[in-house]
Amino acid sequence: MSRSRVSVAVLVGGALLVAPQAGQAAVQDYTVTVDVNAHGADIADTMYGVFFEDINRAADGGLYAELVQNRSFEYDTADNAAYTPLTGWAPRAGNPQVVDDDGRLNAHNRRYLRLPLPGGIINAGYNSGIVVEKGRKYDFSVWARTDRATTPLTATLTDPAGTQLAAPVRATVRGAAWTRYTGTFTAQTAAITGRLLVEGGGVGTLALDMVSLFPKDTYRNRPNGMRRDLAEKIAALHPEFVRFPGGCLVNTGSHYGYDAPNWERRRSYQWKDTIGPVEQRSTNANFWGYNQSYGIGYYEYFQFAEDIGAMALPVVPALVTGCGQNRATDDPALLQRHVQDTLDLIEFANGPADSTWGRKRAEMGHPEPFGLTHLAVGNEENLPDAYFERFVRFRAAIEARYPEVTVVGNAGPDDSGATFDRLWQLNTDAGVDLVDEHYYNSPTWFLQNNERYDSYDRAGPKVFLGEYASQDNRFYNALTEAAYLTGLERNADVVRLASYAPLLSNEDYVQWRPDLIWFNNRASWGSASYEVQRLFMNNVGDHVVPSTATGTPSQEDRPISGAVGLSTWGTAAAYDDVRVSTPDGTELFADDFSGTDADWTNIAGRGSWAVTGGAYVQSDTAAENTMVMAGDTAWQDYDLGVKATKLSGREGFLLGFGVKDSGNYYWWNLGGWNNTQSAVEKAEGGGKSTLVADGTAVETGRQYDLRVRIRGRTVTLFLDGQKWGEFTDTQKVEPFRQVVTRDTRTGELVVKVVNAQADSARTTVNLDGAGAVDRSAKVTTLQGDPNDVNTQYTTPIAPRESSVNVATTFTYTFPPYSVTFIRVKTRSSS
Incomplete structure (x- = not known):
């Protein structure tokens, strides 16, 4: 489906906005005024890193170019329950065993492979296999010793079926002292599921450690x-x-x-x-x-x-x-x-x-x-x-x-x-x-x-x-x-x-x-x-050039609205006597869990919830964010009360209010962060931010009385009858932002504008104090659908370069959902 025909819903400031279809976007008008001859804050040479x-x-199997996984046989169930010392490896012949004894390579590299001969072992690298590119060189190395005078060793790059991808590397292992043996493969065939096979011939036992395969073509060709x-x-x-x-x-x-x-x-x-x-x-x-x-x-x-x-x-x-x-x-x-x-x-x-x-x-x-x-x-x-x-x-x-x-x-x-x-x-x-x-x-x-x-x-x-x-x-x-x-x-x-x-x-x-x-x-x-x-x-840029911009007209503040929710995080807890009422005491919802949980929906799809002993119990201490929801998402100006008891686990309670869905809600997180602090968090689009916090912890087995009072956009919270905290959520969401810096090397102003909304931003740019400007300015733009995600196969978000005619005052329309940099060369009027 063409992106130009898709309408996209985006949550902004608690309101669901819909990005208009192409050609239908509204236009907001802005003015950016730049004091060209003023010198704002100097920007440190270390600003971005x-x-x-x-x-x-990120390291092994990633930035570190080693292609062999578990090259030194040190994987352990202590690190990951799925690990063994042979994770990443499979026997090709014989009965290889990983041992930790006095024959080790050194005190820090303790485990090694004991391979009865003849025998072999094969490694598939990370993910689905070793990627081999035709014509590229790959450096092989291994530390080895033998209990015979000499033992032939062969290393081969193969595909899963055993077909060779390069001529084998051969070495003769000599004696009982650990020695490093090396060789280089030149790939004759490409593969994305390659394997490294290491084999020993003859009789006796071959010891192997630090089996390595590196592309020769590393960054800056560094070993x-x-x-x-x-x-x-x-x-x-x-x-x-x-x-x-x-x-x-x-x-x-x-x-x-x-x-x-x-x-x-x-x-x-x-x-x-x-x-x-x-x-x-x-x-x-x-x-x-x-x-x-x-x-x-x-x-x-x-x-x-x-x-x-x-x-x-x-x-x-x-x-x-x-x-x-x-x-x-x-x-x-x-x-x-x-x-x-x-x-x-x-x-x-x-x-x-x-x-x-x-x-x-x-x-x-x-x-x-x-x-x-x-x-x-x-x-x-x-x-x-x-x-x-x-x-x-x-x-x-x-x-x-x-x-x-x-x-x-x-x-x-x-x-x-x-x-x-x-x-x-x-x-x-x-x-x-x-x-x-x-x-x-x-x-x-x-x-x-x-x-x-x-x-x-x-x-x-x-x-x-x-x-x-x-x-x-x-x-x-x-x-x-x-x-x-x-x-x-x-x-x-x-x-x-x-x-x-x-x-x-x-x-x-x-x-x-x-x-x-x-x-x-x-x-x-x-x-x-x-x-x-x-x-x-x-x-x-080298320093900020002071500038101002007009803001986006704001919509009338809406009261916080939404249903109520109960949740846990790595904790078993029991909830009881949930009651929601209007400011005059009119009951909107009540559940003492003397019946079923038919009024509740598990919007998180996690946890083990059941009505037990007249309470609503979540018993899975491994589950995180087990949110269940009840009530009407249109509720506003209400009081919420609940009794909560921690049964076991590492944290406390999560009491939701203003709940819209699994990604948009407020919750009172009591005993969070491994029971070290408490906070009210606001979740939007799946991301959370903290609105108010303190160091309250939760005791196991004690029943707490939790009350939340919502009036407009102000929320007051009570713990066991005492006021715990209060906040007013009135921060403005401003989708149009800008800053201007000067690149002293090129003599250019860099006008940086972000338009994070569905509307185009028709903007008058005033370069106050500029005596003259070069007529043509370079423009770099990132623009796309707000839900675009770059992948291996498609990168919809990529820079586009163009130019625009400018003057000391000019108008530029910044497209919806865009980041735009305009580099303008100026000459001072002074």
Whole structure:
């Protein structure tokens, strides 16, 4: 079906708007006035970067170009219930066994394969198989030893039927000492489901470890390097920094063991485990539920940042967990060791080649320092005081020895709330230079909060927006992110760094969505958000040029309306005595669960709900967001009451109001985030934003009385008869946003306009103070259906370039659902 004939419904500001068919769009009139000769905020050279975390199989099977899965036989059920040491492998002959004994390759690489001869074993790589391109070269290597004087070893690239794709690589394994054997395949046939077969002949036993297959054509042809197409897509963004290695990978150590031995696969992420020869590096359990090889280690991160012209920005653990965990490690000796490890990291990056850790860098091939200037301590900690107590220890030690390194603090896991406020207070009082904020919110939140940083203290710490995204991968999400970026640039004196997250996702291993770049074994493609990021990151400018714009006429504020809902998250709970009434006490709905649950609909399709013992019980402690709904979506100005009891599980209650459907509602989240805080969240289009929050936790077995009073757009909440909180949801959704910057190198103004609505925006642009302008201006546009999604096979959201005639005052009509950059060369009138 042609896109021009489709009407698309989009939720904006709680109202369902319908995008008109092509040729039927209404036109809104705007004026943008630019003070051409004024100088706004300078934009930092570090304004835009990327954040890499090994989530969604971003490293092994992704950016790391290794084609063999589980190359060192270290997979374990402790990392993933579906794993065994032979995951990724299948016997071809004989009875191969993975062992862990004194014959291991080294102390950090403990398991190896014992292969009775004659025998063989075959690996299918990641996803559906190894992609082999005709004419390309592939480097094979393996560490091996034998209990005979010599043993013939053959490696073959095949398809699933056993047909050879390249001439085999042959080697003779000699003796009982571990030795590395290498060879190169030249593919004679292409395949997308290739296999690597490794066979030993003769009799006796062959031991194998670190079985590897690399495309020779890695990014910048580096051994142990990056997958070229993914690296090139990242490089095409021209990021000014790379934040790594996480994220939640960094600060989950008390779960995995901050002080576990460095061969233990459930040890926290520690940089020293990731350097040196790859066969001597530890493997580890990944926070996101799979095994990580550390093939991409700190050396490779630094080198990759250097290769793409970006600043390296590592994150080290503060020994306080975040990401839904709440534990702090109190061992003073352990804390001091991690502080010293961080000092050693800076020496590894910046020390001379004759220093202890600088020598290790030089031995790996980089005698010159990497020039580290920024380092972050911690990530999304939920215990602000415990975190900050440890942060200042790291900061003092770093500043004493390396005063040139900026130490970055953080503001917790959300855009607001008690943790956020406390961390900002602590960072401000301590004079921290940069504070790392993270948030993933609904598209509407991004349209409502363009002015977020307008009111930040210009004399306080600067902001590093280290993780953010609108919660989907549609073009509408990218549009709202683009609108938000205009606010970041306008406030470039406060916001000094920003990076969308996550960066990468393997389409067969999706753990988090949205993501910037998607891939499988065969191809990679940028999302709509990628195209927005690339447009902004390649047209930053050196400083803001002050400008103003007229706003979009707003519709009359509508009262909050909707049905009621009950839900749980990883928790079993019982609800009773649900009552909904009008302000004068007229009953709209009541259920004491003395009968059936016929009035309730499971709109989430999850959980196990049943009327039990005169209550409505959800008993599945593994299910998340089990929303059931009752009542009329047109209800407004009502009182909701319910009694709730937590039976078991990790969180508390979720009481819904203003419920429209499974993606659009408000809920009172009591005992959320692993029972560490409570909040009212607003869900729109499946994404959520926080409206009010505190630190309330929920006790198991205690019955709570919950009351919600809705009047217009004001909501008041009562817990056991006491007022818990109140908010008024009146933030305006503004779909037309703009910012102007100057590129001093080219002498151009970059007029950046986002029109995130179904109407065209006919705009008069006044370049006040411009003596003259070049008549022709370059225009770059992203435009499409708000529900468009880029895929491997179709990329409807891609930049289109054109030109337009301009003057000191000109009119331009920005199309519906579009991001447009106009580069205008001006000459001052002064």
